Amino acid sequence: MKEVLINGIRIRPGQSVNIELPIAKLPTHTLIDLPIFIRSAKEEGPVVLISGGIHGDEINGIFTAKRILEEIDSGLELLKGTLIVIPLVNIYGFLSNSRTFPDGRDLNRSFPGNKKGSLASRIAYILSEQIIPQIDYGIDFHTGGRMLSNQPQIRVDFKDKIALELAKAFGTYYVVNTKHIEKSFRKTAFNARKHLLVFEGGESMRLDNLAIDEGILGTRRLLHHLNMIDYPHTAHATLILKDSEWTRGKASGIFYSSVKLGESIKKGQIIARISDPYGQVIVPVKANSNGHVIGLNNNPVVNVGDALVHIGRE
Secondary structure, three states, rough: OOOOEEEOOEEEEEEEEEEEEEEEEEEOEEEEEEEEEEEHHHHHEEEEEEEEOOOOOOHHHHHHHHHHHHHHHOOOOOOEEEEEEEEEOOOOHHHHHOOOOOOOOHHHOOOOOOOOHHHHHHHHHHHHHHHHHOOOEEEEEEEEEOEEEEEEEEEEEEOOOOHHHHHHHOOOEEEEOOOOOOOOOOHHHHHHOOOOEOOOOOOOOOOOHHHHHHHHHHOOOOOOOOOOOOOOOOOOOOOOOOOOEEEEEEOOOEEEEEOOOOOOOOOOOOEEEEEEOOOOEEEEEEOOOEEEEEEEEEOOOOOOOEEEEEEEEE
16 A cells, blocks of 8 residues: 655554644744644555645635545545545634735745745645655645635646546536646646646635535545545536636726626626716626636725636636
């Protein structure tokens, strides 16, 4: 069976092990540990990572990973392989309700990291050295940004055929073709010949039941696909989107959307309006192409150039 070794701790078949990986200290000298939960079946199989909270304000993903761990611990039998669950990666961002680290750096643009670099770079280095070498596949849970909500979707580079197959097995609303981003967790895993899916659903600093439920159900479907759990399931239709683009505001003012997440739209359709606060000027926002609404700005006050409606194209 593939050996899992994290921070010098060897995980044997059939074991459940919780590891607290030392990261750094707060300015108060309070030690910060990274909790890692490993659940291993007695039978050999894939090693799958489930992670959330790479951006500390993306609470949906943290909650989803936590719920999956609870299911495994409360009786959902792991038939083969190993799960590595890290519900909260960016503890610093979580403590400050922030996407980033105290120095403003984005952990998901800091890989593969440096053990002598910035705080974000040091955390990225730990993940690159301690976690990525152990896994075969992974699901990294994310949400939209502040006031930006995403319909549940898996983002994957279609050039990664194995990851695309896994994305279809996950079976949520959309699979979106998204190229690997330099210095991201996903790109670093791919460079190591590992296959990491990025799940997007809901918005930051807000729990979204649809996104959480889809994340849990999709993970069950994926683990069933890998023969790691027994989960009779029926997936709803998944649309494969070749690319996507944000429609941006051509004026500043009060933004009112006339479409909803998951809705199909036609090129030229009025999908929103922007008005001044006095009702003297109204600017229609039209769709640039046929497609599906996979992301939506929930902020009623926008500036010219702001991302308004994210349209995915089949």
